[in-house]
Amino acid sequence: MIRTGEAMAAENIYYIGLDLGCTFLKYALGASDGSLIVKKKTPSRADQAQSVIFEVIFSAIEELMEEAKTRGGKVVAIGLGSPGAVDFKKCRLIGNTPNLQSWGNAEIRKTITGRFGLPIWADNDANVMALAEATQGAAKGYKYVIALTLGTGIGGGILIDGEIYRGINYAGAELGHLSIAYDGHPCNCGGRGCIEQYASAPAMVRNYLDKIKDASEEVTTITIFARAAEGDQSAIETIDETAEYLGAALASIINTFNPEIIVIGGGVADAGEEFLTRIRHAYEGRTMKPALKGLKLVRAKLGNDAGVVGAISLAKKMYEQSQ
Amino acid sequence: MIRTGEAMAAENIYYIGLDLGCTFLKYALGASDGSLIVKKKTPSRADQAQSVIFEVIFSAIEELMEEAKTRGGKVVAIGLGSPGAVDFKKCRLIGNTPNLQSWGNAEIRKTITGRFGLPIWADNDANVMALAEATQGAAKGYKYVIALTLGTGIGGGILIDGEIYRGINYAGAELGHLSIAYDGHPCNCGGRGCIEQYASAPAMVRNYLDKIKDASEEVTTITIFARAAEGDQSAIETIDETAEYLGAALASIINTFNPEIIVIGGGVADAGEEFLTRIRHAYEGRTMKPALKGLKLVRAKLGNDAGVVGAISLAKKMYEQSQ
Numbered sequence: 009m010i011r012t013g014e015a016m017a018a019e020n021i022y023y024i025g026l027d028l029g030c031t032f033l034k035y036a037l038g039a040s041d042g043s044l045i046v047k048k049k050t051p052s053r054a055d056q057a058q059s060v061i062f063e064v065i066f067s068a069i070e071e072l073m074e075e076a077k078t079r080g081g082k083v084v085a086i087g088l089g090s091p092g093a094v095d096f097k098k099c100r101l102i103g104n105t106p107n108l109q110s111w112g113n114a115e116i117r118k119t120i121t122g123r124f125g126l127p128i129w130a131d132n133d134a135n136v137m138a139l140a141e142a143t144q145g146a147a148k149g150y151k152y153v154i155a156l157t158l159g160t161g162i163g164g165g166i167l168i169d170g171e172i173y174r175g176i177n178y179a180g181a182e183l184g185h186l187s188i189a190y191d192g193h194p195c196n197c198g199g200r201g202c203i204e205q206y207a208s209a210p211a212m213v214r215n216y217l218d219k220i221k222d223a224s225e226e227v228t229t230i231t232i233f234a235r236a237a238e239g240d241q242s243a244i245e246t247i248d249e250t251a252e253y254l255g256a257a258l259a260s261i262i263n264t265f266n267p268e269i270i271v272i273g274g275g276v277a278d279a280g281e282e283f284l285t286r287i288r289h290a291y292e293g294r295t296m297k298p299a300l301k302g303l304k305l306v307r308a309k310l311g312n313d314a315g316v317v318g319a320i321s322l323a324k325k326m327y328e329q330s331q
Numbered sequence: 332m333i334r335t336g337e338a339m340a341a342e343n344i345y346y347i348g349l350d351l352g353c354t355f356l357k358y359a360l361g362a363s364d365g366s367l368i369v370k371k372k373t374p375s376r377a378d379q380a381q382s383v384i385f386e387v388i389f390s391a392i393e394e395l396m397e398e399a400k401t402r403g404g405k406v407v408a409i410g411l412g413s414p415g416a417v418d419f420k421k422c423r424l425i426g427n428t429p430n431l432q433s434w435g436n437a438e439i440r441k442t443i444t445g446r447f448g449l450p451i452w453a454d455n456d457a458n459v460m461a462l463a464e465a466t467q468g469a470a471k472g473y474k475y476v477i478a479l480t481l482g483t484g485i486g487g488g489i490l491i492d493g494e495i496y497r498g499i500n501y502a503g504a505e506l507g508h509l510s511i512a513y514d515g516h517p518c519n520c521g522g523r524g525c526i527e528q529y530a531s532a533p534a535m536v537r538n539y540l541d542k543i544k545d546a547s548e549e550v551t552t553i554t555i556f557a558r559a560a561e562g563d564q565s566a567i568e569t570i571d572e573t574a575e576y577l578g579a580a581l582a583s584i585i586n587t588f589n590p591e592i593i594v595i596g597g598g599v600a601d602a603g604e605e606f607l608t609r610i611r612h613a614y615e616g617r618t619m620k621p622a623l624k625g626l627k628l629v630r631a632k633l634g635n636d637a638g639v640v641g642a643i644s645l646a647k648k649m650y651e652q653s654q
Contacts, residue, residue: 266498
């Protein structure tokens with residue numbers, strides 16, 4: 009029996025996903041199954057006052073609410089991925105966000121629900137991306153998921169039994185700050201030897217420039233992978249070392265979490281399947297055998313959409329739980 | 332209103348806790364509140380056939396069932412802590428246990444429930460010890476708990492929201508095999524730089540003997556702490572380095588789990604409060620600030636009883652859930 013009324017009601021429900029970054033606010037309208045209907049982006053005006061950033065967010069929400077209306081439906085909840093530590097319960101930023109200065113301590117729920125009367129849930133952007141991959145991406149259907157995003161920094165997300173792991177103060181899952189060398193490179197976080205200092209994009213570039221002894225060259229990770237393909241020995245060594253560093257960090261993560269699947273995203277991971285194979289070899293040689301059984305290592309699927317998809321997934325999940 | 336009948340029924344319920352080690356089987360009878368009524372130990376006969384080890388366990392169970400009967404009550408469930416990886420659902424060993432050779436693949440539930448008709452739950456001994464500290468020991472009342480046992484090896488236990496964290500194949504929480512040095516000491520597990528190779532009792536002794544350049548001396552961690560108290564520079568350095576290694580491992584653990592409390596047990600931790608203070612200083616200098624808020628580092632309380640107390644806690648918890 010098809011109950012038309014119910015099916016129509018479900019179709020009329022929309023979610024808004026917001027992905028706040030230092031350069032852009034990405035925003036999207038999601039259908040009741042979590043799929044994207046509309047996606048857009050606009051400068052986040054990260055260098056301006058907090059109220060200006062909120063104005064950018066308000067405009068995006070208004071635009072998407074209008075869009076939902078045009079389609080004969082309505083928005084029922086909003087999800088937001090943000091840099092920094094987010095108090096998930098209170099839906100506010102905890103302390104400062106180095107790359108989005110005025111956003112520190114932002115009262116997300118108070119401000120947005122106060123204006124629109126819509127429920128909102130916010131989380132750290134790396135957590136939201138992990139949720140995206142687990143609901144709509146490369147880890148769909150998996151419940152014990154580790155997500156690493158290799159970019160300017162290294163972001164981490166952990167799903168345990170399908171739920172985002174946050175820790176007691178919402179400060180957990182900082183997998184970029186797992187140390188692989190107790191006396192290694194100092195990190196901005198105050199630690200030493202954090203994997204972020206060894207396998208992020210800037211770390212790879214620094215390692216390569218050290219090898220070619222020419223700090224003036226303008227190089228990106230794309231250049232390094234391209235040169236390695238042409239046989240450049242320094243580039244090949246840089247990639248091998250990066251894979252080895254990541255293998256060491258992942259061995260610790262696997263021995264600790266014994267996950268089903270590891271998803272690697274971000275610019276560095278776009279280098280392709282061979283790089284992933286090297287990382288896999290590196291951790292397989294270092295990890296305890298029982299935890300390797302059935303373990304998968306895959307590339308993230310959602311790319312630049314991960315933030316909005318995850319924010320929509322979060323909104324949908326929490327909205328449904330609250331009903 | 333006091334309902335005497337119910338109160339009496341509750342008093343009449345007992346649990347058995349078994350802590351299987353390479354040298355001894357420790358066994359105890361627990362009251363309905365989890366407190367110990369009787370505790371004993373007997374050689375575990377680890378060098379003999381699996382059936383012999385099971386016979387040792389059978390005798391212990393029979394003795395404690397008799398004890399419960401004498402007290403006018405009955406045993407309702409059994410808990411067991413075992414070396415090795417334990418399939419919690421099937422209640423059997425997964426693969427081999429290097430220090431308890433014949434115990435590999437032991438079918439714990441089939442064999443024990445088959446004989447006594449009593450439900451049994453078994454888990455890895457480090458997990459059971461973490462549960463003990465969280466229910467009756469130094470972490471009582473805490474829900475996000477990390478437990479490290481520093482002994483011949485380093486055992487790890489993780490509690491998330493009050494539940495033992497096991498991972499998808501029950502192979503997680505191997506915190507002794509978190510690496511602090513990607514190119515460090517090779518470990519028996521196949522990895523490199525595992526904290527077990529830097530801060531276990533044998534690692535401390537090895538470090539000290541390297542410093543005094545006399546491998547023939549018979550030294551234990553007790554000797555090292557005693558000599559440090561007398562001003563022996565090599566002993567002081569060994570302790571400082573051990574604290575620094577542990578601080579590096581704990582920084583990674585704290586950035587990842589953001590726990591409420593860390594419990595350190597085992598022989599090395601018995602060195603006292605000053606050693607703990609050094610460890611605390613070491614991780615505080617390396618960890619991200621939001622995860623340090625409110626964090627406690629404490630010494631384990633239950634000592635040699637932790638295994639049986641945890642096994643009783645496990646039996647009680649699972650028995651009550653099953654009712």
